[in-house]
Amino acid sequence: KRDEYDDGPQCKDIFSKFILINDLVKSSKIFELSFPIKKDQTEVAFPIYQSTKRDAMFTDDPSCKRLLTVTVQSPNVELGRDRKLLVKMDFSRTLLHFQAVDVTSGKSAQVD
Numbered sequence: 250k251r252d253e254y255d256d257g258p259q260c261k262d263i264f265s266k267f268i269l270i271n272d273l274v275k276s277s278k279i280f281e282l283s284f285p286i287k288k289d290q291t292e293v294a295f296p297i298y299q300s301t302k303r304d305a306m307f308t309d310d311p312s313c314k315r316l317l318t319v320t321v322q323s324p325n326v327e328l329g330r331d332r333k334l335l336v337k338m339d340f341s342r343t344l345l346h347f348q349a350v351d352v353t354s355g356k357s358a359q360v361d
Contacts, residue, residue: 250307255288255330264298264305264313267338280338288329294320295336295349321349321358328353 251258267280286293295318302312323332333352338345348359 262308264300264308264310269303270301274340278340281335286323286330286332286334289326291324291326292320292322293334293349293351294318295347297338297347317347317360319347319349319358319360321351322356323351323354324356325351325354 250260250262252261268274296308297316297318298308298313299316300310300313302310305312307313308315319336321334323334325332332354335350335352337348337350339348342361344361346359346361348357350357
């Protein structure tokens with residue numbers, strides 16, 4: 250389970266946890282994460298998953314389900330992997346709000 254990047258292989262399909270089952274989250278909490286990209290990528294898709302297990306490790310675990318995908322354009326390929334990409338998750342609304350941002354170009358995409 251790995252993907253090839255310019256500086257070598259990296260694990261893929263990792264289930265990164267923002268909130269665990271039964272955790273309380275302040276309504277004002279906004280999570281931000283940075284992600285690696287390939288030097289020639291012009292768009293990046295960020296799939297958002299949920300799991301019924303606290304210890305899920307990979308997104309293909311039977312307990313995991315893809316909720317949505319946020320895709321953001323990242324046109325400045327001349328910067329290679331030095332582009333900063335963020336995913337923001339906002340729990341302060343009635344519905345969850347997800348936003349992906351290419352900080353370098355200012356491009357963003359969101360899903361409510």
